[in-house]
Amino acid sequence: MTMNMADRVEFNLNEQNIIVSVGGEWDQFALANNAPELVGEQVIGLSVLDFVSGNVTRQFLQSLLQLVRSGSRPIELEYRCDSPLEKRFMKMHVSLTLSGQVRFINSTLRIEHRDQACHISKSVQRGKNTNIRCSICNLIKSSHDWLEPEKISAFNTQAHTGLQVVYGICDSCAQQLQKQYLTQ
Ligand SMILES: [Zn+2]
DSSP states (O other): OOGGGGSEEEEEEOTTOBEEEEEETHHHHHHHTTOGGGSHHHHTTSBGGGGOOSHHHHHHHHHHHHHHHHSSSOEEEEEEOOBTTEEEEEEEEEEEOTTSOEEEEEEEEEEEEOSSOOOEEEOSSOOTTOEEEETTTOOEEOSSSEEOGGGSHHHHHHTTTOEEEEEEOOHHHHHHHHHHHHTO
16 A cells, blocks of 8 residues: 555544544555455444454553543554555544544554565464564564564564464553553
């Protein structure tokens, strides 16, 4: 996909976390990511939590929503939304609207191209060799550190089938949210 296609992707949630509207380039973004099942009319009426993989990530999102709903100002988080050939650096701006909805505005900060495609797929269940991928920064946990997928040794052996991951949140991304709490 090109950078222009995801310059700005928006969605609004009601108080029950149901997606009530999508905007910006949502549909182009869904289609460019081979997810035609996610175009606007299909996701409206569904809970945003249905689209989140992993308990830790779900808790993170719930904390973020709680923070926005209780706070007086918007919060901003940087995150990654990689594709096999691109590292996409994104920013999420989350605010409370006058009518009490939570508005997410996602914009692309920059894109770096990879020389070699990194195919990553979600593991159906967690096994001994399943890798944990941070939902926010997209890094993958090796024994001690969180690394780019191409730096993970298993990637070399699983390059053709794709690296199997489950989703979580790394320490530094969890701290990013905590800092927002402290400055509210
Ligand atoms: Zn992270």
